[in-house]
Amino acid sequence: MKQELYEIFHELPVGSKKLIEKIIEDEKVDANETDQIKKFIYREGQPGGYEIRLLFEIHDHVYGQINDPSWEIFFLDETTKYFTENFMAKRKLPFSKAAMLYDQIKKTIKRTGMVSEVEMALLKNLIEITGDLIYMNGNDKRFLSGLFEEILRDERIDFSEVEMLKEMIYQNIPPLQEDIDLLFDINLSIIDKARDDFWQVLFIESISQFMINKPSEIDNQKVGWLENKFLRTVEKHQRLSPEEVGLITALKEQAEEFPPGLHIYWAQYCQ
Numbered sequence: 516m517k518q519e520l521y522e523i524f525h526e527l528p529v530g531s532k533k534l535i536e537k538i539i540e541d542e543k544v545d546a547n548e549t550d551q552i553k554k555f556i557y558r559e560g561q562p563g564g565y566e567i568r569l570l571f572e573i574h575d576h577v578y579g580q581i582n583d584p585s586w587e588i589f590f591l592d593e594t595t596k597y598f599t600e601n602f603m604a605k606r607k608l609p610f611s612k613a614a615m616l617y618d619q620i621k622k623t624i625k626r627t628g629m630v631s632e633v634e635m636a637l638l639k640n641l642i643e644i645t646g647d648l649i650y651m652n653g654n655d656k657r658f659l660s661g662l663f664e665e666i667l668r669d670e671r672i673d674f675s676e677v678e679m680l681k682e683m684i685y686q687n688i689p690p691l692q693e694d695i696d697l698l699f700d701i702n703l704s705i706i707d708k709a710r711d712d713f714w715q716v717l718f719i720e721s722i723s724q725f726m727i728n729k730p731s732e733i734d735n736q737k738v739g740w741l742e743n744k745f746l747r748t749v750e751k752h753q754r755l756s757p758e759e760v761g762l763i764t765a766l767k768e769q770a771e772e773f774p775p776g777l778h779i780y781w782a783q784y785c786q
Contacts, residue, residue: 535573543577544586553589564615567597571619574633575626587633595640616641628669635675639682671709672701681717689724692740698722699744706748706756718758719765731771738774745780755784 538544544552552573556566570590577586598612620634630638680698684690698718705714726741728734745763748755755763763781767773773781 538573538577543580544573544582546583546585549583549585549589556593561600562593562597564597567594568615568619570594571622574631575623578623578627578631591633591636591640594637595644598637598641599644624668630675632675635679638679642679642682642686670705672705672711672714674711674713677711677713677717684717684721689727690721692725695722695725699747702756702758703748703751706752715758715761719761722762723765723769726766727769731769733766733770733772733774733777735774738776742776742780755780760785 538548552570556562556569570593574590598616620630620638623630623634680701684694684698687694698721702718726733726737745755745759748759763777763785766777767781767785
């Protein structure tokens, strides 16, 4: 990563080069360096894509080290402003910025094996500000769906990932079907793999909200869709996941009338 940092910013002014070289050397950012980085990225006014990429490169290089708290605060503030400035009224990110963010976070995953806490905070900020998920140029593939494909390459889900999913899912009550589809896709990929206990809580609660049309009434139009989700799991794993067993049990407890198709799964896998 050191060589990448040198190569990407080899045309920096001499003073800025020295700053980067010092950060590379001791692999951490102190309060004074945070101030110097701020002066550099504002040298020509508001930071642009070049300067924000520099912040991500520094972030990846010093991640996991004991940095001054001012660094993460500065990183989060500046990246949030850059990705949302002048686009808050549109309630979505432009394609170019969404693609840039996606690429930078993929780099972090490749380099460190995970998404950092401050990047998770950035994504939560973007969800809160835009009010919706981030679209990639209007096609059907959502940005965060693609991002989670990267996060779940390790075939596990931790607490921070559950929290970000929760932020995303509960932007809409009841949750949107595409968001619930994502939960099932994730769940299918992590059966028998490590996951935080709150994953099952989120899975059951959010899908129950999606399925219950009125108090004690399952939406019959969604029953076939849910049966197909269960069938997919059974075909791949010859059983339901613990999360799906918990979901069926929760739905049976809530519904006055339980659909026959779901009762078959309950009788076979939940008793």
